[in-house]
Amino acid sequence: MARTVPPPDSLREAWSLAGVIYQEFSFQSIYALKQGNVLDPSSSQDPLKAVRKARSRVAQSKLMVSLLLLFVIVAGAFALTRGGAFGIRLAPVDYATSVIAGQLLLLFSLLWMTGLQIAPTLTNSRIFNLLATLPLPERQNRRVATLLLLHVFDAPALTALVLLPLADGLATGSLSVGLLVLPGTLLTVVLAAAVALYTASFFVAQVSGSRGGTRGNSALRWAYLLLWSLPSLAITGFVSFSSQILNTLGLWEVNNPLAFQSLLLVFPFPFGYLPAQAALPGQDPFHLLFGLPFWLAIAAYAALGVLAARWLFTAPMSVSLQQPKSSRGATGTFPPLRRSSPTGAILQKDLRVASRTPGYAFLILLPLLDAFVLGLSSYVAAPGPAAAGHYALAAVTVAALLATFFGPAFFATEVLGYSFTRTLPISRRTLLLGKASLIVLIYTVASLLVMGLVAFRVGNPVPFLVFALAELPAVLGAAVLELGVLFNRAERTGIPLTNLYSGAWWTMLVVIPGLVVAGIPLVFYAVGQYYHTLWAVPSMALSALALLTVTGLWALGGRGRAA
Amino acid sequence: MPTSPGSDSPPLQVEDLVIRYGSVVAVDGLSLSVNPGEIYGLLGSNGAGKSSTIKAVVGLVKPTSGSLRVTGLDPAQHAMEVKGRVGYVPETPLLYDALSPREFLEFVGSIRRIEPAALARRAQEFADALQITSDMDRPLATLSNGARQKVLLMVAFLHLPPLLVLDEPFNNLDPRSVRIMKDLLQSYVRDGRRAALFSTHTVEVAQQLCHRMGILDHGKLTGEGTFPELKQQAALPDGSLEEVYLTLTSEQESVTRAVRLLAEEA
Numbered sequence: 001m002a003r004t005v006p007p008p009d010s011l012r013e014a015w016s017l018a019g020v021i022y023q024e025f026s027f028q029s030i031y032a033l034k035q036g037n038v039l040d041p042s043s044s045q046d047p048l049k050a051v052r053k054a055r056s057r058v059a060q061s062k063l064m065v066s067l068l069l070l071f072v073i074v075a076g077a078f079a080l081t082r083g084g085a086f087g088i089r090l091a092p093v094d095y096a097t098s099v100i101a102g103q104l105l106l107l108f109s110l111l112w113m114t115g116l117q118i119a120p121t122l123t124n125s126r127i128f129n130l131l132a133t134l135p136l137p138e139r140q141n142r143r144v145a146t147l148l149l150l151h152v153f154d155a156p157a158l159t160a161l162v163l164l165p166l167a168d169g170l171a172t173g174s175l176s177v178g179l180l181v182l183p184g185t186l187l188t189v190v191l192a193a194a195v196a197l198y199t200a201s202f203f204v205a206q207v208s209g210s211r212g213g214t215r216g217n218s219a220l221r222w223a224y225l226l227l228w229s230l231p232s233l234a235i236t237g238f239v240s241f242s243s244q245i246l247n248t249l250g251l252w253e254v255n256n257p258l259a260f261q262s263l264l265l266v267f268p269f270p271f272g273y274l275p276a277q278a279a280l281p282g283q284d285p286f287h288l289l290f291g292l293p294f295w296l297a298i299a300a301y302a303a304l305g306v307l308a309a310r311w312l313f314t315a316p317m318s319v320s321l322q323q324p325k326s327s328r329g330a331t332g333t334f335p336p337l338r339r340s341s342p343t344g345a346i347l348q349k350d351l352r353v354a355s356r357t358p359g360y361a362f363l364i365l366l367p368l369l370d371a372f373v374l375g376l377s378s379y380v381a382a383p384g385p386a387a388a389g390h391y392a393l394a395a396v397t398v399a400a401l402l403a404t405f406f407g408p409a410f411f412a413t414e415v416l417g418y419s420f421t422r423t424l425p426i427s428r429r430t431l432l433l434g435k436a437s438l439i440v441l442i443y444t445v446a447s448l449l450v451m452g453l454v455a456f457r458v459g460n461p462v463p464f465l466v467f468a469l470a471e472l473p474a475v476l477g478a479a480v481l482e483l484g485v486l487f488n489r490a491e492r493t494g495i496p497l498t499n500l501y502s503g504a505w506w507t508m509l510v511v512i513p514g515l516v517v518a519g520i521p522l523v524f525y526a527v528g529q530y531y532h533t534l535w536a537v538p539s540m541a542l543s544a545l546a547l548l549t550v551t552g553l554w555a556l557g558g559r560g561r562a563a
Numbered sequence: 564m565p566t567s568p569g570s571d572s573p574p575l576q577v578e579d580l581v582i583r584y585g586s587v588v589a590v591d592g593l594s595l596s597v598n599p600g601e602i603y604g605l606l607g608s609n610g611a612g613k614s615s616t617i618k619a620v621v622g623l624v625k626p627t628s629g630s631l632r633v634t635g636l637d638p639a640q641h642a643m644e645v646k647g648r649v650g651y652v653p654e655t656p657l658l659y660d661a662l663s664p665r666e667f668l669e670f671v672g673s674i675r676r677i678e679p680a681a682l683a684r685r686a687q688e689f690a691d692a693l694q695i696t697s698d699m700d701r702p703l704a705t706l707s708n709g710a711r712q713k714v715l716l717m718v719a720f721l722h723l724p725p726l727l728v729l730d731e732p733f734n735n736l737d738p739r740s741v742r743i744m745k746d747l748l749q750s751y752v753r754d755g756r757r758a759a760l761f762s763t764h765t766v767e768v769a770q771q772l773c774h775r776m777g778i779l780d781h782g783k784l785t786g787e788g789t790f791p792e793l794k795q796q797a798a799l800p801d802g803s804l805e806e807v808y809l810t811l812t813s814e815q816e817s818v819t820r821a822v823r824l825l826a827e828e829a
Binding site: 155244334335336337338339341342344345346348349352353356409419420422423424425427 | 621622658661666673674675677679691702
């Protein structure tokens with residue numbers, strides 16, 4: 001029997017085209033270097049194998065995001081079953097509301113962050129340029145672009161839509177809770193996808209195209225990037241401070257009920273309040289269910305969701321065809337050129353590329369914002385110098401551990417340019433040290449930021465400074481180790497990671513030994529504190545120096561070896 | 564024993580070069596040399612092995628066997644020195660899209676340790692000549708392919724290398740810029756100390772520019788020499804370079820057949 005050919009503007013045809021484009025999208029996000037003709041020989045020999053490999057890598061990364069979501073869902077469901085067990089002073093219904101709202105907020109942040117990582121690839125890969133020239137109705141092209149977006153978000157979105165209502169329903173033993181969690185989850189998924197796409201397109205248009213050179217433009221670019229780090233900051237902040245946040249809400253509930261009621265109208269709290277009411281019927285202390293504002297808020301968010309969904313049906317195509325906005329004010333005058341040392345040039349180039357590439361920009365800001373938040377909490381919340389000191393040490397520890405995620409990130413900044421860089425007389429040692437020095441610079445700035453914030457609260461800042469300095473060689477050692485592993489892989493295959501989303505497993509594999517190197521001196525410090533306080537910092541510093549020596553000898557050996 | 568530019572070693576010497584990608588043989592026993600003061604053109608169709616040869620010269624691809632010498636140095640043994648003596652224009656203008664041409668020049672100038680005044684002077688002369696001064700602070704992502712190609716040409720010449728390795732260097736360039744670059748290339752090698760390896764599949768450009776040409780077909784050199792020498796090898800004393808090329812690559816008959824078929828279809 002002859003196969004029926006679907007009409008060119010049918011949904012079936014759109015789905016099929018989206019599948020083809022998704023294949024290209026996966027390929028480009030993994031093998032961005034294919035045009036540099038430095039694919040590994042086995043891939044050149046069997047292109048289909050390379051395509052399958054790319055699809056499998058992207059699928060693995062989606063699985064990893066889904067697993068993270070699963071963790072959030074299960075942790076939230078567990079918290080629902082243990083209401084009041086953590087000493088949180090919050091009415092049971094408000095506790096349940098806050099936990100479900102927290103789950104939705106984390107879902108929003110995780111999807112936003114994922115979207116920010118991959119949405120620029122949608123633009124950079126220019127995969128729709130060809131489609132736009134084919135004799136297909138514009139509506140069909142838009143539909144294909146939207147279906148591609150669906151392909152990209154499918155696993156995390158399905159995980160959320162199925163497992164979040166199921167887990168909360170099981171945790172509360174109520175089917176209606178599960179059913180009432182579903183609309184909030186759906187709305188969150190739609191809003192997160194829309195916000196991710198909008199902020200990514202805004203970034204491509206405004207930041208990628210911004211003129212370098214002037215301080216004002218650089219400041220503007222960094223200001224945009226602060227926005228970029230919001231989702232990741234929300235995730236770390238909420239996970240780290242969940243009990244403090246819940247306790248603060250408890251204080252508001254008692255001391256400032258009006259503010260608390262207003263908060264319950266802010267997304268996603270209303271979508272936590274409704275299932276919480278189903279779990280604990282008859283507990284509506286503020287009589288919100290009988291008030292117009294609550295239902296008006298629900299209607300407004302639902303309307304926003306519909307608008308976002310409609311926008312998602314039209315926007316992906318225009319975003320994918322978008323070009324960075326060409327900056328104004330170009331003159332006919334030749335700009336001055338500044339020359340630096342090779343290591344400095346790599347550091348500066350990486351900083352420039354990372355600050356203009358959404359996927360990496362938030363990584364730079366994350367430890368700085370983390371240091372700021374922890375430092376600020378130590379200033380505001382710590383009762384005395386000792387507690388403030390502990391907060392400060394925690395902030396530096398977190399900054400050191402976060403820095404271990406930079407190795408893959410700064411290596412990935414090479415992407416297409418790596419095939420050109422490899423033709424320059426640049427040694428592996430110089431390239432590696434340039435990137436490692438940027439990582440150390442960020443750690444140092446984060447540490448100084450904490451010190452600046454707690455300077456007035458910590459009685460004696462010397463131990464804090466010594467702690468930060470003692471850890472520094474381990475941060476450098478971790479960076480050198482991770483970059484060494486990545487360079488070895490790139491030498492073998494010619495492929496650096498292209499982004500943290502498409503190379504998520506590799507990122508994790510590389511980061512784990514880095515975390516071990518950065519973590520060992522901290523363990524020495526903790527053990528030293530336990531046995532003899534005086535030994536803590538010296539043992540930490542010695543272990544950090546030993547680790548730097550070992551990793552340095554391994555990664556930087558072979559003088560004059562080209563990159 | 565390593566030698567310095569200007570010594571007896573030719574700028575490029577390739578002997579029995581083989582490059583394999585799995586079971587695919589991209590370059591099959593290629594031998595050629597580029598002499599001082601010479602522009603050597605590699606002519607061939609897509610997939611003939613031109614880009615693989617060039618990538619091996621600049622260290623992007625490891626040869627499977629055979630030997631390569633750049634100003635007397637083996638790129639495998641002296642990668643840093645060789646990269647310092649070569650100026651390279653890749654076939655595809657793959658650059659750091661987030662950087663502006665000015666920032667890219669600063670990066671390359673710093674890596675190559677070009678004296679700041681010379682870096683600024685040469686970059687300005689190139690930018691003015693190629694009319695991209697007003698693009699110097701725009702991100703490379705926003706520039707046309709032609710402008711990106713001009714940036715790559717600037718970068719290749721910046722450190723005045725003894726050997727220029729140019730893979731389809733005039734792709735996307737406007738006629739004015741092509742003319743400037745052709746004249747520049749000829750005057751660049753005229754002093755007899757420098758040379759260029761030039762790959763193209765445009766026979767007219769090769770004929771105008773190259774002192775000698777090598778015709779590559781399926782990774783093998785099927786003809787080599789000056790234009791008169793190639794005519795002799797093809798036994799076409801009055802033939803054009805296009806005819807000579809098609810004869811030496813045994814493509815004349817298939818071209819005639821393809822044209823006939825297409826014309827009938829049209």
